[in-house]
Amino acid sequence: MNVQPILKMEGISKRFPGVQALHDVHLEVLPGEIHGLLGENGAGKSTLMKILSGVYRKDSGRVLLRDQEIEVNNPHHAQTLGITIIHQELNLMPNLTVAENVFIGREPNRFSFVQWRKLHEQTRQLTDRLGIHLPPTTPVRNLSVAERQMVEIARALSVKSQIIIMDEPTSALTENEVEHLFDIMRDLKAQGLGVIFISHRMDEVFQICDRITVLRDGEFVGTVQASESSADEVIRMMVGRPVAEFFGQGESHPGDVVLEVRNLSKTGTSEDPQKRVLSQISFRLRRGEIVGLAGLVGSGRTDLARCIFGVDPRDEGEIYVNGSPAAIHSPRDAIRAGMGMVPEDRKLQALFLAMSVQANTSMASLGDVAQWGFISGGRERQVVGSYVEKLNIRLANLDQRALDLSGGNQQKVVISRWLALKPQILIMDEPTRGIDVGAKAEVHALMRQLAQEGVAILMISSELPEVLAMSDRILVMHEGDLVGELTREEATPERVGAMMTGEESSLSVGKYEEA
Amino acid sequence: MAGAKGAAPAEAAARQNRFSLRAFMGRFGALIFLLALVIFFSALKPNSFPTPLNLFNIARQASISGLVAIGMTFVILTGGIDLSVGSLLALSGIVAAAVYKGGTGLLDTTAGETSGVGVGGAILIACLVGLAGGFAQGLTITKLKIPPFIVTLGGLSAFRGLTLLVGNGGPISAFDDNFKFLGQGRIGELVPIPVIIFLGAAVIAHVILRYTQYGRYVYAVGGNPEAARLSGLNTGLIILSVYMIVGLMSGFGGYMLASRLNSAEAIAGVGLELTVIASVVIGGTSLFGGEGGVFGTVIGSLLVNVLTAGLTQLNVISYVQQIIIGLVIIFAVFFDRFTKARRS
Incomplete structure (x- = not known):
């Protein structure tokens, strides 16, 4: 026919x-x-x-x-x-x-x-x-x-x-x-x-x-x-593409557990108060490891990050930092507990576009360069300058507005803001979205370096090759459930893909049980 | 080093450094317009306008609304607005006057009677009333999540009603010299004290906004509230604080006005919000928040008052003055947008 x-x-x-x-x-x-x-x-x-x-x-x-x-x-x-x-x-x-x-x-x-x-x-x-x-x-x-x-x-x-x-x-x-x-x-x-x-x-x-x-x-x-x-x-x-090589895998030696999430649940979004957003999520994050959080848009991966960082309220669940319970009800609390978060949308959630690169970079750590509430301009420039150099941020001068930077450099500014706080735990939601290949490779190299320095990184990405190449371990979410945990060796594109779409679930992770 | 990596940023830097009339006008437009107005009125009234006494009187005129405008700058920088300033100013003035004189009735308005709290006490009370009003409004805005426009519109009406209640509908007048000193006094027979206070407050506010952590946070909350919260700032507290600042300035302004007029009027500050918001906006602070500063507000306050005084001295009737001021506000915002259009 x-x-x-x-x-x-x-x-x-x-x-x-x-x-x-x-x-x-x-x-x-x-x-x-x-x-x-x-x-x-x-x-x-x-x-x-x-x-x-x-x-x-x-x-x-x-x-x-x-x-x-x-x-x-x-x-x-x-x-x-x-x-x-x-x-x-x-x-x-x-x-x-x-x-x-x-x-x-x-x-x-x-x-x-x-x-x-x-x-x-x-x-x-x-x-x-x-x-x-x-x-x-x-x-x-x-x-x-x-x-x-x-x-x-x-x-x-x-x-x-x-x-x-x-x-x-x-x-x-x-x-x-x-x-x-x-x-x-x-x-x-x-x-x-x-x-x-x-x-x-x-x-x-x-x-x-x-x-x-x-x-x-x-x-x-x-x-x-x-x-x-x-x-x-x-x-x-x-x-099924060959997993890109440019991510560059590194050796990592995960240490003690720095972050533990137990039975975190959340129900209800602004559109639908009945919707199950997160159900009984439990996992651990160790010093010096990069854990990839895979899942489709709407699977709850960003909601999980936001709940851990105290941006959105959670209905149930405890968060432990270094083994002791952390009362996290706002980003302030999370920062005090040693966390940082690079959010999903840098323009809407991270950058102060009309403000200078300097102000953007130091925003979360101003207290470190201030005395009696007065900012020491010299110390601020020095600290910000060191991160600009370390992250190879390309700009005309520190007073340049964030608006005028390219996507990759903007993202580096956001990352520097957290590095200046020397966090133990860094949550990165789509760390390389919308930035060019070169900047992407630099961000990846930086993540590796941070992990080697002992930072625990939870990375969310929609790009499967990025998750596969960067992660020491991969957690997979599907419709609010944590459906799988794979080691780097176990993780193939097919398996992760199948878990993301709800075709396969490997869970022994399920509910937290007292060990 | 930080800069000069690759060709593109170097080019951008060159573009930034090159003289741009648009950027220059964006930065100093209000100041240039102010100077142009002074020259214009001086040319038309060479004998009466450009005298030191006249200019200082205009500055004195500007100083009380200017004090409130300094506070309003903080509020507008966070993306908020306060419509209640005129009413809160009147309330603070009348409460302070009542306490100072130990009564509110129209009958006991003879000069010289005081309750003994002294001028310091009166100022403190005016400031506290203003702070309390700002605190109440700020709390309503941050905790009940009601838009500032609505909350302070309510405050505009409620504080005025309270003022009329406290003063029994009338003014409290006729104070002793101590009470009148700050409002009416001059240094060296020329420079009015309110002008010195206004400029002093402007300098302090400028330092706070430019050089302190708190000031940085005010810009951040106005620039991107979500990003500010995610950066760990206590956005609720910062927003609450700016309404307290404008409240404090309104309260102090209430005392200053009563002191200068020798009378705490129940109808003091009617329409003040217009002048104050106009001063801030003409000074280049963005109503969307996050951009602007106190320097612009000082210029804006002076500009509005030079315009009013100049037109009055040219015998332009007040109805027409209102039309002109209205047009200037709209033009200032248009101009601001025009100069900023290319910068993004």
Whole structure:
């Protein structure tokens, strides 16, 4: 059978300053097909979908919609072409009703006055078509996440979409809701639409997708028939590159336990007070070792780091530093206990962009260069200067604003801030995100050196090769659980990948038990 | 060494060092505008405007709102705002006056009667009332997480009501010379004492903001509150403290105004928040927090008062003055954004 594809993307490339985000990527979607798009974080899935939905312009390549070459200029243009994207964080106006959201900007009207009856009737037709019961006049803020998704899908149908892109639609749903969503997806499929499904959950991908395309490092790895492939094969395609050598492995000699976390649990996020964020996490960190914390975005790895550092409150669990219980309820407490944390997003959570490199570097350790509350400018410059030199931070002068530095140098400033405190424990969340290759290698070398000096490092990274190459031990999280602990020898990309996606769990780590 | 590694930073350094009119105007724009105004009014009124006495009177005019503006600078640097300053100033003034005279009634306003707490006591009480008001508002902002705009809007109304209650709706007037000395006195028959106090306070505030740990933290909390917390700063305490500082300045300003007018008016400081916030903003402190300083605020205070006084001396009616001041505020912020646009 030879069906004409709805969508063909051929040889798509996209470059951002310093990064080749996509290189010669292909994607083909048939009518009535659910097509899985897989790859690690940063593999280029989002960039590809943003090109398709008109957020970014491609550098080269062709996009064909039903054999017609198209140029998607902006998101609105994508919509008129019949391409709709349903984002992870839904794009609805909470204070408007279901009907108003579905038809926003396109309300049936006469002389600019909305015809409410017609609006509600048309909305009901759409929800009926989806087989869901949602009163058109309900405000969206009263709906669950799953119901909101349905509203987005109804909106997609109302604009006569041919292609619906769903970016991790199941991440916030319960099992029943996922089933319902899949029924609707099968419905859309029966109506001849093409659905692009982005998910990290292998079981779901194999349950619902007809074909799967895998990207890795911005490159096209392949497209497989779901019925002829397996989770193992796809995981291998996702991660199976030779583990990069440039990380440089070093010898480490882990010493005494400096940090011990026992049964740490947390329930509830700002969006969903019921969500289990962390359940009964226990682990130890030793002097001079680098422990990698792997897991998908949303697996709870960042929440764990934030709870340990006292940024977010925990519901249960104790933290021990050097064998004695540490009462950590704020970052101040954590710092006093000898910790430092390089947070996930340096611009939002770490840097004072309008302030000088000097002020940024000394922020956590000002007390060391001050007397009676007065900062000794000379001593501050001396200390900051020594770290600038040690970390090879490239800048014009210490008064330069943090804003004007490159990503790699900004990150080094953030790391220096903690080094100036001489921490025993350093938590690093995505220490090399968004920095160039050279700076990355320098940060890695620095981490090795710190470990050798006896600092215990807990490193979170979305890049599996980085986790594999840097870690003496690897902890793997999946949906709020610590599902695996692997030594460097045991850790293969396939095993860690399988644990991250919930395919394998090796846990003897589980609950803490008195030894 | 720190610098000069690779070509790019060297270039950036050269770019920074090169004279940039935009950057220069960004830094000294308010000062240049102030000098231009002085020259302008001097040219139009060569006999009356540029005399030392007139200029010092304008500076005296600026000094009480300027004191409060110094406190407000701290608040705005953290990204906050305090609308209650005028009411708190009036409350502090009237409480201090009542205690000083040992009564509040309109009848016992004859000069010379005192309760014996003395001028020191009166100043202390005014300051304490201001501190308490700032403390209450700061605590509400940090503990109940209510936006400062709302809390101090409430304070604007509540403190005024309290002032009217304390003074029975009227002023407390006619003090002895001791009470009036700080507000009305001059050094060498020329330099008003309030001006000296204003400039002294500005110097102290400048030193605190530039050279102390606390000052650094104020900028940090305003620049990026999340990063400040993650760096181990006690952000709640820092925010509480800036409202106490502006409260203290309002309280002291309340005494100074009563002293200068020889009367603690229940309606003192009505609309003061406008002048004060205008002074800070015209002085280049960002309403988003994290950028600015006291030097700019001093210039801003003087500028607003030179403008008002100059226009008055040119017989421009006060309605029109208000329009002009309003436009200047908007222009100052636009100008500030314009000079900063290229720097990022």
